[in-house]
Amino acid sequence: MNKVAAFITALVLIFFIAACAQTPMAEPLTPRPTRIAFAAPTDTPPPTETPTPTEVPPTLAPPTETPTLTPMPTPTLPPGLFVTDLKTQPDPAPRGTDLQFFATFLNTTGTAQSYRWLVYIYRSENRVRSYSETTATLTGIPVGSSEQKSLGSWKLGVGGPCEDFVARVAFLDQDNKATNFAKPDGQVFEKDFRVCPASELPPPPTATPTATPAGPTATPVIAPGSYVVAVDLSPERPAHGEQITFAVTFANTMSTEQTFRWLVYIYKSDTPQRSFSETSVVQTAIPIAATEHKALGYWKIGSTGYQCDQFSARVAWLDQNNKATFFLQPDGKVFEKPFAVCN
Secondary structure, X not given: OHHHHHHHHXXXXXXXXXXXXXXXXOOOOOOOOOOOOOOOOOOOOOOOOOOOOOOOOOOOOOOOOOOOOOOOOOOXXXXXXXXXXXXXXXXXXXXXXXXXXXXXXXEXXXXXXXXXXXXXXXXXOEOOOOOEEOEOEEEEEXXXXXXXXXXXXXXXXXXXXXXXXXXXXXXXXXXOOEEEOEOOOOOEOOEEEEEEOHHHOOOOOOOOXXXXXXXXXXXXOOXXXXXXXXXXXXXXXXXXXXXXXXXXXXXXXXXXXXXXXXXXXEEEOOOOOOXXXXXXXXXXXXXXXXXXXXXXXXEOOOOOOOOEEEEEEXXXXXXXXXXXXXXXXXXXXXOOEEEEEEO
């Protein structure tokens, strides 16, 4: 056993020696320094910060054509006579004060129109039956828009609260049938207004002084004629049963003295088409300029049971056939003096 192991060991040793004799030993490597080449510097600027890409704007659609605006046609009013406004004076209206009415007419007929018209007053809660009315007025209404004053006045007695009313303007035909004026839209014209105790009305606004215009103000020219410009009563505030006299102020703008037979007619406010009474006829020479003349006689009315009765006075002259013609004011309207007779 030992011999076999020795024999194997010998064989291995022989093969090892032979292998070492045939394989040459490698020469050890000597390291060499590595040469590093540096590139020459250039003028290239250092890289800038990479810009953030901006959002590409959307492509806009081509503008559409601007539409052509066609003007609205101006409405054409049918030919006619309309009422567009109604003012009271004073405004706001106090109880116990005579109210006068100014109507704004719109005449689209193409020619001047003459109408007998008046203002009817209704209570707001009863617009079927009129409560009162002004005196009928015969007026020449020119083409276009114009403001016309109603004859007479109306007032609500003192001693009550605020009350609401409605005013309508109507014209009278030859049979005295009343027809309400319409607005341009065809609806009946109505104007609401309130009458209150004076203590409940706001104070009037303070007037702002205006500058005096340079140069003199033109004096209006009055057509030659004889006019009535005032009627004064005595007593100024008559009561039932008192004798009332009338003093009339005439304005004679003619070049010579004028002589008239004249008198004062009294009308009740609720029957302006028919005189209620009159004074006696008097003949007077009216000199040039404005002069006051007293009517002949007097007039009085007994108690009617009402607190106040409303009247108006007109002055007329008589021709040789005793036909009466009313005196006008300088503006061409019939002169009328409203007054009340109270208890």
